[in-house]
Amino acid sequence: MKKIVVSGKTIEDAVKAGLQQLQTREDRVKVTVLEQPSKGLFGLIGSKEAKVELELIPDPLEEAAVFLQNVFRAMNLDVSIEQKKEKDGMLFNLIGNELGILIGRRGQTLDSLQYLANIVANRYSDSYLRILLDAENFRDRRKKTLEQLAERLAEKVVRSKKEVILEPMSPQERKVIHAQLQDHPKIKTYSKGDEPNRRVVIALK
Numbered sequence: 001m002k003k004i005v006v007s008g009k010t011i012e013d014a015v016k017a018g019l020q021q022l023q024t025r026e027d028r029v030k031v032t033v034l035e036q037p038s039k040g041l042f043g044l045i046g047s048k049e050a051k052v053e054l055e056l057i058p059d060p061l062e063e064a065a066v067f068l069q070n071v072f073r074a075m076n077l078d079v080s081i082e083q084k085k086e087k088d089g090m091l092f093n094l095i096g097n098e099l100g101i102l103i104g105r106r107g108q109t110l111d112s113l114q115y116l117a118n119i120v121a122n123r124y125s126d127s128y129l130r131i132l133l134d135a136e137n138f139r140d141r142r143k144k145t146l147e148q149l150a151e152r153l154a155e156k157v158v159r160s161k162k163e164v165i166l167e168p169m170s171p172q173e174r175k176v177i178h179a180q181l182q183d184h185p186k187i188k189t190y191s192k193g194d195e196p197n198r199r200v201v202i203a204l205k
Helices: 011-022 060-074 105-123 138-160 171-181
Strands: 003-008 029-035 050-056 079-086 089-096 131-135 187-192 199-204
Touching: 003 011, 011 029, 011 050, 060 079, 060 089, 060 105, 105 131, 105 138, 131 138, 138 171, 138 187, 138 199, 171 187, 171 199
Parallel strands: 089 131
Antiparallel strands: 003 050, 029 050, 079 089, 187 199
16 A cells, blocks of 8 residues: 655645645545644744654555556556446456457456456455456357347247256356246246356256
């Protein structure tokens, strides 16, 4: 954590100077008064300025973004992050070229980066924060693919009267399958197995 020590005629002056130096707001720092100002003889000789320590309080989203940028630099990728508040949390939309390497097979790399970004952010947060990572609109495209897959497999189960076990999926992807088929009149879904090999089962009711 970044700390600076600043002096000023008054505590307020010292804090103000420190905030300018750190280029931040007062609610983003912890202030510790090291020395109170005092007037010397005749108000002149031996007078002491106030001395304060300002400790920058890390912003969880900023820390997560810095972590991701360090990963991208290590991979020699030029990627910018566009942040947007969403219903489910804060969306970090990745913008740049060659994003396929960050998405990975069926979004596995993107999921791993999202998991790590959440760990970093919540290390600095008092309440739980959720960061969603996306690139090239992958999340929406993957959701549509899974919804279509769910419908196709449901038809297959109805025709064959045999249950279908899908390949292992992340909790978010399993949720898409369950949600798509929850109102199906003839089909039920449930998950079985342990992470990371937990699978969705599509079966007749």
